[in-house]
Amino acid sequence: MMMREQYLLFETEERRWAERVWQAFDPETRSRIIVALAEMALASLRKAPRPQAKERGDDA
Secondary structure (H helix, E strand, C coil): CCHHHHHHHHCCHHHHHHHHHHHHCCHHHHHHHHHHHHHHHHHHHHHCCCCCHHHHCCCC
């Protein structure tokens, strides 16, 4: 869903502001932002504690 569609659904001033900011970035900068956010999310997942065998339901 594009930001414009989200604005139409929720009609909030914050969404309109966010859309203007996002549109101000050139496509290359947008791509770098998306990659940086994805890398941050992946790093966060890697830091999260992993469930133990009993919690996962494994019999190992």
